[in-house]
Amino acid sequence: MSTDYQQAREALGARLRELRLSAAGGRLTGPQLAQRLGWPHSKVYKLEGGRQTAAADDLRAWAEAVGQPDVTDELLTRLKGFESHIRSWRRSLAAGHRPVQDTWNMAVDRARTIHAWEESVIPGMLQTADYARAIFQRYADLYGTRRDTDEAVRSRMERQAWLYRGGRVFRALVWEAALHALVCPPSVLVAQLDRLAGTIGMDTVELGVIPLGASLRIPAANGFWVLDEQLVIAEDWHAELWLDDAETVASYLRVWATLRESAVYGADAQNVLNRARRGLHPRA
Known part of the structure; x- marks a missing residue:
C-alpha cells in the first residue's frame, strides 16, 4: 500500500x-x-x-x-x-524506472481510447527507443535514481504494441516546442520526427500538432493522459498524479478539447514536422 x-x-x-x-x-x-x-x-x-x-x-x-x-x-x-493517488517520484523511482513503466503498461493495456497532451516531450507511446533512452537518462540524473535505463526502455517499447491492436485509438496532441527540444542528440531527434511522421494516417493514431504560432485559448501547461475517460495520469516535478473522480476527469477532457482547437492534422501536421526537421543538423 x-x-x-x-x-x-x-x-x-x-x-x-x-x-x-x-x-x-x-x-x-x-x-x-x-x-x-x-x-x-x-x-x-x-x-x-x-x-x-x-x-x-x-x-x-x-x-x-x-x-x-x-x-x-x-x-x-x-x-x-x-x-486519487499522488505517487511521489522519490518513492516511485526508488527501484528504478522499469517498475513505473510496468505500472503504466497495465493501465494502458486495459484502455480502448487514450487522450494525451504533451507540451515538452514526444508522447511515450510514439517514442523511438533511442529517444526514450535519452529521456530516462535525463530523469535518472535529475532524481539520482537507480539506472535501469535498458529495462525501462524495453517496457516502454512493449507498451507500443497497443497501437497495433484493432478497436483502439490514441488521440495525441503535441506542442511544436516538443519537436525542437534537444533532450537528446540531434540525430536521435531526427529519427524521432521521422517516427512521428510515420504515425500520421495510422488507423489507431490521431496525431495533432499545435504550431508555436497558433492562437491558444488556454496556456500550454503540463502534460497529461486520459484513459477511457475514466483515469487521468498527470506528471509534475514532485509526483505523478493518478486521478479518477468523474469531475476531475471531465475537467481534463475539457482542457484537451480546448487545446485541440489550436491543433493541425494530416498534411498540415506533416509540414510542422518537416519544418522542425529542417532546423536540425545531425552530427555523429
Whole structure:
C-alpha cells in the first residue's frame, strides 16, 4: 500500500475519532460507539487508527451514531479521495524506472481510447527507443535514481504494441516546442520526427500538432493522459498524479478539447514536422 494512500486513511481515521469525541449528547468511548453500531469494538479502533479502510456504509452509520448526519458528505468525499493517488517520484523511482513503466503498461493495456497532451516531450507511446533512452537518462540524473535505463526502455517499447491492436485509438496532441527540444542528440531527434511522421494516417493514431504560432485559448501547461475517460495520469516535478473522480476527469477532457482547437492534422501536421526537421543538423 502506498504511503500516500495510508496517510489519507489515517487522516480519515483521525476525523472519525474527532467525531466520536464530539458526539451529540456527549463524547462516546469506543465500546459505546461500537454498541450503537452493532460492531465489534476492534473495528472502531481499526478505522480510527487507519488500519482498516472504511466502506461508504460504515461512514454513513458512523455519522448517524454520533448524532452528526450532516458530516456524511464530507466523510464520503474523503473516502472518494482514496481513489486519487499522488505517487511521489522519490518513492516511485526508488527501484528504478522499469517498475513505473510496468505500472503504466497495465493501465494502458486495459484502455480502448487514450487522450494525451504533451507540451515538452514526444508522447511515450510514439517514442523511438533511442529517444526514450535519452529521456530516462535525463530523469535518472535529475532524481539520482537507480539506472535501469535498458529495462525501462524495453517496457516502454512493449507498451507500443497497443497501437497495433484493432478497436483502439490514441488521440495525441503535441506542442511544436516538443519537436525542437534537444533532450537528446540531434540525430536521435531526427529519427524521432521521422517516427512521428510515420504515425500520421495510422488507423489507431490521431496525431495533432499545435504550431508555436497558433492562437491558444488556454496556456500550454503540463502534460497529461486520459484513459477511457475514466483515469487521468498527470506528471509534475514532485509526483505523478493518478486521478479518477468523474469531475476531475471531465475537467481534463475539457482542457484537451480546448487545446485541440489550436491543433493541425494530416498534411498540415506533416509540414510542422518537416519544418522542425529542417532546423536540425545531425552530427555523429
